[in-house]
Amino acid sequence: MATTDPHRQTVISNLSRRKVLKGIVSTGGLVLAARVMPRGAQAGIVEAYATGAGAMSGGTVWNPQVFVSIAPDGTVTIVAHRSEMGTGVRTSLPLLIAEEMDADWSRVKIVQAPGDEKTYGNQDNDGSRSVRHFIQPMRACGAAARQMLEQAAATRWGVATAECQASNHTIVHRPSGRSLGFGELAALAAKLPVPAEDTLRLKDPSGFRYIGKGTVPMTDLHDITVGKAIYAQDVRLPGMRYAVIARPPVLLGKAVSWNADAALKVPGVLKILSIASTPMPAKYAPLGGIAVIATSTWAATKGREALGVVWDDGENKSYDSDAYATELAVRARAPGKIERDEGDIDHALANAAKVIEREYCIPHGHHASMEAPAAVARISNGKAEVWACAQSPAGARADIAATLGLEETDVTLNVTLLGGSFGRKSQCDFALEAAVISREMGGTAVKVVWTREDDIRHGFYHAISYQHVTAGIDATGKVIAWRQRSVAPSFMANFMPDPGRQSAGELGMGLTDLAFDVPNLRLETGEAKAHVRLGWFRSVNNIPHAFATQSMVAEVAAELGRDPKDFLLELIGRPRVVDPRKSVSSEFVNYDDPWEGHVIDTARLRGVVELAAAKAGWGRTLPPGHGLGIAVQRSFGSYVASVVEVAVDAKGELSVPRVDTAIDCGFFINPERIRSQIEGAAVMGLTVAKHSNIRFKDGRVQQSNFHDYPVLRMGEGAMDVRTHIVPHGVDKASGGVGEPGLPPFAPALANAVFAATGKRIRNLPIGAQLKG
Amino acid sequence: MKLRINQQERSFEVDPQMPLMWLLRDELGLTGTKFGCGMGLCGACTVHIDGKAVRSCITPVSSVTGEVTTIEGLSADGNHPLQVSWRELNVPQCGYCQPGQIMNAAALLAANAKPSDQEIVEAMSGNICRCGCYQRIFAAIKSAAQEA
Numbered sequence A: 001m002a003t004t005d006p007h008r009q010t011v012i013s014n015l016s017r018r019k020v021l022k023g024i025v026s027t028g029g030l031v032l033a034a035r036v037m038p039r040g041a042q043a044g045i046v047e048a049y050a051t052g053a054g055a056m057s058g059g060t061v062w063n064p065q066v067f068v069s070i071a072p073d074g075t076v077t078i079v080a081h082r083s084e085m086g087t088g089v090r091t092s093l094p095l096l097i098a099e100e101m102d103a104d105w106s107r108v109k110i111v112q113a114p115g116d117e118k119t120y121g122n123q124d125n126d127g128s129r130s131v132r133h134f135i136q137p138m139r140a141c142g143a144a145a146r147q148m149l150e151q152a153a154a155t156r157w158g159v160a161t162a163e164c165q166a167s168n169h170t171i172v173h174r175p176s177g178r179s180l181g182f183g184e185l186a187a188l189a190a191k192l193p194v195p196a197e198d199t200l201r202l203k204d205p206s207g208f209r210y211i212g213k214g215t216v217p218m219t220d221l222h223d224i225t226v227g228k229a230i231y232a233q234d235v236r237l238p239g240m241r242y243a244v245i246a247r248p249p250v251l252l253g254k255a256v257s258w259n260a261d262a263a264l265k266v267p268g269v270l271k272i273l274s275i276a277s278t279p280m281p282a283k284y285a286p287l288g289g290i291a292v293i294a295t296s297t298w299a300a301t302k303g304r305e306a307l308g309v310v311w312d313d314g315e316n317k318s319y320d321s322d323a324y325a326t327e328l329a330v331r332a333r334a335p336g337k338i339e340r341d342e343g344d345i346d347h348a349l350a351n352a353a354k355v356i357e358r359e360y361c362i363p364h365g366h367h368a369s370m371e372a373p374a375a376v377a378r379i380s381n382g383k384a385e386v387w388a389c390a391q392s393p394a395g396a397r398a399d400i401a402a403t404l405g406l407e408e409t410d411v412t413l414n415v416t417l418l419g420g421s422f423g424r425k426s427q428c429d430f431a432l433e434a435a436v437i438s439r440e441m442g443g444t445a446v447k448v449v450w451t452r453e454d455d456i457r458h459g460f461y462h463a464i465s466y467q468h469v470t471a472g473i474d475a476t477g478k479v480i481a482w483r484q485r486s487v488a489p490s491f492m493a494n495f496m497p498d499p500g501r502q503s504a505g506e507l508g509m510g511l512t513d514l515a516f517d518v519p520n521l522r523l524e525t526g527e528a529k530a531h532v533r534l535g536w537f538r539s540v541n542n543i544p545h546a547f548a549t550q551s552m553v554a555e556v557a558a559e560l561g562r563d564p565k566d567f568l569l570e571l572i573g574r575p576r577v578v579d580p581r582k583s584v585s586s587e588f589v590n591y592d593d594p595w596e597g598h599v600i601d602t603a604r605l606r607g608v609v610e611l612a613a614a615k616a617g618w619g620r621t622l623p624p625g626h627g628l629g630i631a632v633q634r635s636f637g638s639y640v641a642s643v644v645e646v647a648v649d650a651k652g653e654l655s656v657p658r659v660d661t662a663i664d665c666g667f668f669i670n671p672e673r674i675r676s677q678i679e680g681a682a683v684m685g686l687t688v689a690k691h692s693n694i695r696f697k698d699g700r701v702q703q704s705n706f707h708d709y710p711v712l713r714m715g716e717g718a719m720d721v722r723t724h725i726v727p728h729g730v731d732k733a734s735g736g737v738g739e740p741g742l743p744p745f746a747p748a749l750a751n752a753v754f755a756a757t758g759k760r761i762r763n764l765p766i767g768a769q770l771k772g
Numbered sequence B: 001m002k003l004r005i006n007q008q009e010r011s012f013e014v015d016p017q018m019p020l021m022w023l024l025r026d027e028l029g030l031t032g033t034k035f036g037c038g039m040g041l042c043g044a045c046t047v048h049i050d051g052k053a054v055r056s057c058i059t060p061v062s063s064v065t066g067e068v069t070t071i072e073g074l075s076a077d078g079n080h081p082l083q084v085s086w087r088e089l090n091v092p093q094c095g096y097c098q099p100g101q102i103m104n105a106a107a108l109l110a111a112n113a114k115p116s117d118q119e120i121v122e123a124m125s126g127n128i129c130r131c132g133c134y135q136r137i138f139a140a141i142k143s144a145a146q147e148a
């Protein structure tokens, strides 16, 4: 092939990359970092596009001898190595293996891998990574298993391997029509070497029976409906004790005194323990406090009530999030640190025919997954076994080992189902608490139960943030200048001395990746120190960034008397690749994916805007009090646009009769789960827009349960969410699905509220702003 | 103390003030009844007492006089019409709220075989699904009601 052939170029770059990766991923002959994909529809030609998976700890592993076992009766057992928290990943990734093996799904069993990245590859379920990073290795794994079975059959029959083909759980010898079941070939196939990567033949997409169909239900569906699905809160071991912890109400506060005797008088209470805290940066270390261990959760809770702990609140006691928001606003109004700069912003703004300035604020938020955190630990003979709803199980295992002073190989981290997480359960403080308490209890199995109050008051919060946006418009009505300042504390304060402003990774989520066609562009950050534990909440910094940019677009459109959708498309500009790497002042983080194959493509951004608008009937006549709003955001490699229809009644009560969301997530596995994630994102987006507000006063979280931290209930809207998926071939890199549905929702809603009422929402949550 | 739970007589010694939810979960191992809020705000702990939906997290064991049914006992084969429609429509995401949703919906349909849309919303608005499956929960109840 000529060097000008783009496909060939891709191969070369990937091969060289692969050599680099070999040093990073785990060693061992069969453990390979695989990024293999067929080019286009041509089966048999193996090519790759790179993902960020190789740079993650553990990288990728595709060895079928790790992931697949076949019993003599033909039962195929496939390992799910990623955590299930509602996205369906425990089904989707094994489905890829089954697809490539041509296995009969009804004869497939799924087992959950423990936390162990050396064996299974990366297990960090943040960043909507599971499919986007593992679609290729899992397909390779299945293909390798199939080829081993085909070769086993060829050996058994003494025929050429090329004449043997997998078909629905059997291998068929095409010329003679003979066939053998997978089970009959399993023992022989297991003795064969794993095929070399460059000999793998992936299925032609025309032969897919599962991928892209959406016909296979979640593997846990039946268990969920009959109450047999087991979450960490449900784990029970013989002789297990229950613990609840009185944690300092203010971060890094210390217990000065407590009444252990009163607590021990509560029937069932066995022991009171003091738990140490760790100064920031504490990563995921326990918050400390006083633990009550009892024979039941109820007794432990009663014991905790009796403790009457007196706290020394320490230096964070003055944190007041309302006052902090005011500080952030002041910073956002002054020049900050330049993060990306194009053209001459000062000159352009000074000479603009019209300048529009707006400010947007989003408060702290909290995940409030239906299952509050929980973990069970049991330590015996120098070995720890832990059951946890861990979103990052291998990370949790490493942290437990470090906390207990054990080797990682002495810690088994069993992954339960996660009753929701949305980022919270990546932080394994609850599992570390269980491990520490079990050790103090002489190794007795202990379940640490977080109550809803514990969950809401001791979270890793979505950062409060302020955005200041200035747009300059020329005499012809074109936007010639866009300056946006983003001020928010950084979750990096958990891991390093507080950087005092958002990191490159946080800014890559909606600020430095801004894809507007504006000649003079400046993106800045302001200083903001962290006073609480911050974490990643589903789609993270995309929420405030998209809220500001997408609200601002509609505000400017309104000022100029333009249709917001047409104006949005004009700002996005012609189809092209936007490359912020040239104009950022430090690093541009592209969701940890390499640039090639994962560029910012405005054709796709435009595509979802146009699709959502067309499907929603943009411009249609609406009843009085109704309005349509639109917003778009690229995040985690996917492009999502939402058109929200809002209805605001005479009392200022808001509802959302209909949502149309278009998603372009590249090549995808399960459209049914994409729809369910988009439906859920609308509900969560409406919660963020309408309700979510974690406030700190005297360093304490003011909310505690669903009465004062409400989440959306049935009947509040978003009950008619229509998902429109852009189809793609296997060569289009898969994007994330779990998070990208969320960011466009709040600005689309705010824009709809403006269309319906003329009122502009700039501070979330909406709360009572539309009333009176 | 004794209670009839899922058509079986169960005896136990616990603090009479212990909420039924903790009896079920911690003492009897019936963990299909979930702990969501402990304050009657989310419905994750919904069980039936004599066929009526009750929040077991705020129901002291001593106050229970009737027959308790949990998700594990809703139907012998797991094929209550709601369980079937839940599976047909792929309702759950994480699944944690779903036993409570199903138990609440089952009590609704037992009392009102053909609820109106508004009656469904009213009956279900005490059950939170943080994953946001409401659209499908609603559709699954409608579908089961139509089959009946």
Ligand code: FES
Binding pocket: B034, B035, B036, B037, B038, B039, B040, B041, B042, B043, B044, B045, B046, B055, B056, B057, B058
């Ligand atoms: S746990 Fe009982 S209503 Fe929430």
Ligand code: FES
Binding pocket: A086, A370, A419, A420, B092, B093, B094, B095, B096, B097, B098, B128, B129, B130, B131, B132, B133
């Ligand atoms: S399915 Fe997760 S809370 Fe309802």
